[in-house]
Structures are given as C-alpha cells and as structure tokens.
Amino acid sequence: MLTAIVGINWGDEGKGRMVDLLSESQDVIVRYQGGNNAGHTVVNEKGKFVLNLLPSGILREDKVNVMGNGMVIDVHHLAGEIDRLREGGVEVTPENLRISDRAVICFPYNVQQDCLEEDRLAERKFGSTRRGIAPIYADKYMKKAIRMGDLLHPDYLRARIEEVLDWKNLCLGAYPGAKKYTAAEISEWLAEFGDRFKPYVCDVGAYLGLAAREGKNIMFEAQLGALRDIDFGIYPYTSSSNTIAAYAPIGAGVPDLKLDRIIGIMKAYSSCVGEGPFTAEMFGDEAVRLREAGGEYGAATGRPRRVGGFDVVASRYGCRVQGADEIALTKLDVLDGFDRIPVVDAYECSGELTYDFPFGEKLNAAKPHIVYKEGWKAPTSGCRKFSDLPKAAREYVDFIEKQVDCEIKYVSVGAERDQIIIR
Secondary structure, rough: EEEEEEEOOOOOOOOOHHHHHHHHOOOOOEEEOOOOOOOOOEEOOEEEEEEEEOOHHHHHHOEEEEEOOOOEHHHHHHHHHHHHHHHHOOOOOOOOOEEEEEOEOHHHHHHHHHHHHHHHHHHHHOOOOOHHHHHHHHHHOOOOOHHHHHHHHHHHHHHHHHHHHHHHHHHOOOOOOOHHHHHHHHHHHHHHHHHHHHHHHHHHOOOOHHHHHHOOOOOEEEEHHHHHHOOOOOOOOOOOOOOHHHHHHHHHOOOOOOOOEEEEEEOOOEEEEEOOOOOOEEOOOHHHHHHHHEEEEEEOOOOOOOEEEEHHHHHHHHHHHHHEEEEEEEOOOHHOOOOOEEEEEEEOOOOEEEOOOOHHHHHHEEEEEEEEEEEOOOOOOHHHHHHHOOOOOHHHHHHHHHHHHOOOOEEOOOOOOEEEEOO
C-alpha cells in the first residue's frame, strides 16, 4: 500500500501529527519535497518535537525513513535537528534514515541570497522563510546544484564547488555588501556538516522499489499544502517545489510507482504563514482569540500565522488538486470555546459570488462571503468516538464534509497520539 499524506490548504494543517499517528502501520516514511522552510510538530510520550527536514516517522525507531531526491537539504540544519532528537532520546542512524544521493544541498550562499532578495523586495516580498529554499531550487533547475551523492566523490566535489562558485559569486555581486565565498570555505562547511551523512546516502529509488515489490507499506509525507504548490498554488506566493500528491513518487525516486491512497489534511479553520492572498483572513480581537486558542505560530519561523474561518472554496480546490480520497480534520478542539463559528462558503468577485477558486488578480481582489455555524461550547478533547462529540460539533464536521465533497475519515481533537476520532 502506497499512501500520501498531503496538505489541502496553505500548509500548517497538522500533517506531522497525522503522519506520526498513521506511521504505526507503515514500514517506510518518505519526505519527497521541500527543505527546512516549514515544520511538523509532533507530540508523543517522549515529548514535543519540531521536525523541519526529517520525516515525521523518525519518531518511531522501528520504521525506515527516507529523504527523497525532490528535497533540498541544509546539512547544517539537519545535523542540528538530529542532535536535538538524540537529546530527546530518539536515535537516528543509517539503519532508520536513508538520504537520496540525488537530493541537492542548500548552502550558506543560498540562505544569504534569499535574505538579500527579500530585503531588496521590501514591501513586495514573498514572505520567504529566509532559509535559501527558492535560490537552491533555482540552482537545481539551472543545473548549478551540488547533490548529496557528490559527497562520496571528493575530487569531483571540489571541482564542482569551484565551478558553481564562479557563477554564484557573480550573482551575489549584484547585491551591495553581499559576502562572496571561496571553495575552501564551502569545502570546510561540507566537511563539518556534510561528511557525517555519507553513511546515510544511497540510491533510495532502488530501496523503495524493492520495498514496494515486497509488499511493504510506504507513506509519502508532503511539506506545506496545495495552495503553496509552485504550479497550482497562489503563485508567486508559493513554495518552490511541488507539494501535491502526484509528485510524491517522482520526488521520492520511484516515478514508476502509483499511489493507492491519498489522505488530505485540513484544519477545522484556516491558517496561513507568509504573504499572498488569504481571502478568509480575520483581523482584530477575533483573530487574536483564534490564533491564541490554536497556538498559531510557525513551527519553522515562530511567525504569527494569519487565521480565519474555514474556507470552503480553497479547501474544495485543494481536495481536487491533491486528488484526496479521504480527509483528516485537525484542531476541532480549538473551536470548543466559540459561540459561533465563521465559514467562508463563497468568494465575492466583481460583485458576484463564485464557488470556484479564482486565479491571479481575481483572487487578489476576492472578498469572503461568510456564514456562521452554531458553536458547541463544550470540550471535545476527551472524545474518542464521533458520537461522543456535541451535536453542533458533529453537524459542523458533516457540513464541511459535504461542502468539500470528500469523506472526513479522521477528526483530531488534540495533539496527543490518542486524541483522534476514526469514523
């Protein structure tokens, strides 16, 4: 069984929590795109862990975790992430973590370029996490990247570093005050942070292909959500990779495999980190209350997330482009204290209501059409059956399911592993 766990909206839907839960029945968990520009927060018996690069299955030590060729890997950040896990009692070894030899390395010069460009854009910035993600993906597609497998070939690696820096320093020269890099500096950085991962680097496509033929359960974990996809998201306020499920086999290294099951993750309300159109956004005291109730701060950056009522239009679109077979609805418990709950059931565009997700400038100008659903004013965190939920909470879930036209299979009522309702 090949299963993908993907975000339906702007990211931060709670995918890490669901991957951690569902990984119990999996043999292999794969991250197939993105870098350390977003975080998955997982709470288990060992504590609270924030994962930026590692698959969320790493917290189950009997599982094999894979970082696919579609990822961009800051080895400095990865080293720190693994060290923090070990401090928390989680072991990471070449037996439970495999890194694609085709995954590209995100360097300090990519991070600097990202920051310099956001500063140059000023008020026109894209809301980057300033972690070098866009520049390194650009390098990859310009064929100027260095890959994890290059670490295994020192002579080629040194020549490749010099070749790439000849070009990259020219690019950095366009920014006043930018630091330029020498091959010696980059080689030293790789020796300190990259060399430790040599035992982890392998042809993960061959490994995954064999695992699939042996009938093992493989889960593909996405970063961010459908609306941050480089092709189908709110461009240019997107990530720089394909966050949709259809890319999972490609980014994992097994383009010949086909997914059996796609689970879409979405919150019981809306949240968004970064810039770009967010039609459902709430402001003022109402937004502050929802943000605080949900702890809506970016796992990677700590930035306050923009929040709003559940967005039917965006969520229906996200379900479609993800090809979701079923949905996990997270953070229903956050709404426990609200008398009434706003839902954006349509957008107003040029004076007319639309139920289809618009494109470009039409989306930028869209206004929310808001309806209110009855709140339940009762705790749900102790509920373990759908019938245990208050009547208004059950009606709210049923309403969302009907509106997005996709079965809601899971309802999360807290961060702990057991705080889940399976319908």
